[in-house]
Amino acid sequence: MRRRARTTLVDVARLAGVSAVTVSKVLNGKGHISQETQEKVQRAAALLGYVANTAARRLRGGATRILGMVVPELVSPYFAELARAAADAAGRCGYDLGLFTTSRDPQRERERIQSLLGGMADGLLLVVPVGAGEFLSTLEQSQVPIVLINYFGGATHLPVVRGENYEGTVALLHHLLALGHRRIGFIGGAEHSGQAKERYRAYREVMRAAGLWDETLVQPGDFTRRKGLEGARALLGLPSPPTAIFAGSDLMAFGVMEAAQERGLQVPADLSIAGFDDSPLAGLIPPGLTTVAHPIADIAEASVRLLLEAIEGNPVRDQLLEFPSRLVVRGSTAPPKTPLP
Template sequence: MEQASVTIADVARLAGVSKVTVSKTLNNSGRISQETRERVLKAAKDLGYTVNYAARSLRGGRTNLLGMVVPELISPYFTDVARAAAEAASRVGLDVGVFTTSRDQKREQERIGMLQSGLADGLLIVVPSDSASFLVSLEKSKIPVVLINHFGAKTHLPTVCADNYHGARAAVEHLLSLGHERIGFVTGAKESTQAQERLRAFKDTLGARGLLDPTLIAEGNFTQRRGFEAGQDLLNHALPPTAIFAASDATAFGVIDAIKDRGLRIPDDISVVGFDDVLAASQIHPTLTTVSHPIEDMNSTAVRLICEMLDGESHKDTLIEFPSSLVVRESTGPRKA
């Protein structure tokens, strides 16, 4: 039977159940025995049946799909965020569709508009553009919206985030405790409110000690390539830093490449700290000291909020912030005499 002509009635006929039972099984709702569920799913698979989400939405039904909008997937951090969201959604019978914006605000709005048109039941927006007017428009969305790691303009939208400021302060204070006074910093993407928080913490912590040198702040964009270039710039400084704090682990990997390219040793000659604690941070050599974000907890909470909003609960002005923690590994050590 051709896929285009397969209906719920066909699946029900082959499985020997009612159309209601097929619908409940495919929607993962109601009390269906495991044996019946398996029979229905096998019939659907054998017939090549696929759910028409657009038609379901037009009928006022749920698609069981959550849309996640992220700046990009090149960064291992956003890859980990998408994975954690998919796992959290799967545990409650939902799927996640991930859409990237390439850090372009217009593209972000287009992706969100498409998902709001009936493709998804709810929206998870990771590090949204810091536009007050755009956030106001999202507050009027017909489907639930949860922001992840938003630190910019005020909004009534529920927000789940992990502390960036105090995590970054802990990283700088760790380097200070090791005797480092000339500390370089590679920033994140300009438009990222997370990056702005990390830079603010860096400036505040060193400024309070009278050790802030603006010439040791190099522009980055969360990528490894730019981390390598920024690392070279800092090493070319007339008085180079004895430690470098990068706004992301990917950036830190690039900084490490630049240091090794100069024939310098980590941490004997220079220390390096990252931010995010992606999987590779514990696997490279030397292992990377970094700030860990509770990605699984954040995404589980964001999915829970979406589900509760779908059930009619209000989460207006809800803000849930998780603490970050410094993970000390091999890439930091005492300042070289």
């Protein structure tokens, strides 16, 4: 039951009665080949179902028309949407997108990226944690073009495309403050996420500026629904619980809703809840989640565009594209029951 060896250029060449190089030229539209020979080769290739070997092509220095993308995970709608949008944008330009999720282990993650690098992809879209500073300087020297997405870490010459987080969070908190909330709880995002850090920074500064800072109102999180549930339980169990909770992601906000339900609290009457991401279900879950939206499609599109430009010979350095975020007010936020003091 031996498996048939894959058809190669040589097989096609033999069938068409020409050399392998001629086949390569015909299939890539290079060099000068007569109409007649071209047709002969095309027929032979089609007959044998020839498809070029990606590894060989890449090794020789050629293009694979594959872009690699590395994301932390896929279950979060944010990354799923980002990946979908990037795959769409790449597809429109005739490229495929290969998606890899990062493992928890940063050491292994770096090896993986190194291995993807020059391994098979013509370029890389990376969603990396903030702590990757010195690693990035290694990447800068790579032969393979790279674009960083949503990177908020320190200096790098690599191009960065990201959604704005700070201003969006400020807008959201001002919305809650304007409604009359004074005790606003916060559940943070994943530890090494630059976006989570930005959201926390905005929360801390707004609350300090308003003279409402209270460290007991801050809970750690990780963007998952479970952590949202746990954080909200802790916050609602406080002697003086918050009247509003801002969760660093929609998924966590859904967890907060669950915690509210557990305690028999009405949303938004007894507790206002806000998230971040404007995931597809934010508008669907009653009473609708107030949140902040990123133009994910624009971010993905711009990243792919920048990457393709670099691949096609126009490398960009020190470029930063930041897309604005947008406050989306829905039914989960309302004035607190207890009147203002």
